[in-house]
Amino acid sequence: MAMTWDGLEQIQPAALKMMKNSIQKSRVAHAYLFEGMRGTGKKDAAKLLSKALFCENPIDGFKPCEACLNCKRINSGNHPDVHWVEPDGLSIKKQQIKELQEEFSKKGMESSRKMYVIDDAEKMSTGASNSLLKFLEEPGAQTVALLLTENPQQMLPTILSRCQIITFRPLSPEFFIKQLVENGIGPDSAPLLAQLTNNVHEALELNAQDWFAQAQKIVVKLYEMLKKNPLEAMVALQGEWFQHFKEKEQIDRGLDLLLLVLKDLLYIQLGKQEQIVFKKESGRLEQFALQTRTRSLPDQMAAVLEAKRRLHANMNPQLLMEQLVLKLQEGSSFV
Template identity: 50%
Template sequence: MQTWAELEKIQPLASKLITNSIRRDRISHAYLLQGERGTGKEAIALLIAKGIFCENKIGIEPCNACSNCRRIVSGNHPDVHLIEPDGKSIKKEQVENLQKEFTYSGLESNSKVYVIKDADTLTVNASNRILKFLEEPSIQTTAIMLTENSRSIISTIRSRCQVIDLKPLNPIYFKQQLIENGMDKESASLMSALTNNQKEAFAWNEDEWFAEARKLMVQLVEMFSSKPEDVYLFLHSHLVPHLKDRNDQERGLDLLLLAFKDILYYHIGNEDALVFFQSNNSLLEKLAMRFSQEKLMDILNAILQAKRKLKQNVQPTLVFEQLTLQIKR
């Protein structure tokens, strides 16, 4: 999304709130953009930055052609700083380096913009240090904090930001976008259930790792049905080695969630909603006989609980072992 007009199609309320501030020259000193992955958080952050630095704005719209706009997109603008987690969290030292930048004038203008990705991963010390800027804002400095989980951000930070909630994107609209851009219908159905980011969707669709992860999840679900005594061995010999980091593990759980959702949809006769087992009704019939609707609801809740544990940095192998035991009961 390169313009506010494009963003308005998917986030009309957020777009209206921010563009009204731009028209009145009242951009907030700090924003907290909260919404699911792919809802446009980073696009909004870049549009705000372009609005501040663009040399040839047309009304509220950036030109997307000047040197400043191009450097903001490429991440090379000297007065636009991005902070993202170092490992699993944003560390105190990263914020200290940011605070040093606060003391300098902008290199090319008197304005500065800081974008803090995954702001919910700020450590306690890092959160307390970022408050220094939020409590003593410079009128020429703008902080933009992005998060999928605003409840993990301390209240003192939230209270000093303009909080903007981004609504989930319509998966039907997104699926149609993917198809129009060349993705086959079956893949588009699956990807639109996993992400709202078009670039990410096409990357995953062509990724050998993703194809193998999907294959492993099919095998795992089948094994729960036909050879439950072998699941634990399969987990440690195949699944855990393939899901190497938190992003992999979260995607694995997302695929597993969709697989069990499909079994539930098949149970209740909603076959139009299938996304994981779209062309495998014979397998679905066998799985539906193995898992009751009540059991499937318990499994879906267990997978969601496992996702929360990963977010809380519980040891991943332990998370998957516990989930396996809950599904096998």
């Protein structure tokens, strides 16, 4: 079912207000950049803006009616004057932008207005970016461009400067937890998943994975080993961690989980047990919290964040994890 204007307005009021003002004041820009993390409603907003501009019977002058032929065709991806461009493989190619330009050189099929949406716009190749830049510099009178991105910093500054930027904020954990529970995720699992993603589909996938369930146990066990001695922790690394966290993305996920364990320990020590996310491990974490000095936890969190940075800078994962374990033990200050 398509997201409604009122539904998205609940989670992205500022973004929807900017869109509404543009439509009501007849100041629709030639190009918009919707930026924000995955799952914050950028695609839904792109469809809503498309429908608002093509709707035959807009409600209050700006909300799509969802019932006319144009609204229905945009929902099904079949409107002849609304074009979506997505990565072909790992990137958006120059040829895709060239074909878009050729399409837009023709007159609109049913009206003078035309619209194109470029999803994952940061994945445009250099050639595609330069072609799009020329396209943005000479917009048609009734042409609207929508660029969607999670990483605007990876795009050409000259493209960004030609767009009106609308930021989509991360969903509040409380709202997202409620969404997850409504989608069948247990109340013990939802808080943890809400810290790892803003996307319901991704959360459902993670929740169903045996790999993810095992990953949580391994991360908690590694922290337990850290309290014993360096050898125990290194054995845990070699025996379980490296066997389970093999790909770069998996290691990154493991470090995120380790960071959440440390946050939970801090919450317990501050008497905020209701905020912990490892609900299923609360008993063990309370024991760990009793054995850990509060002042050591911020240093340990900083060490994990530094490990994440080094991982993305392509440091050898095995060396990285061994150094992290030693660092965590140096600054652990266990009672």
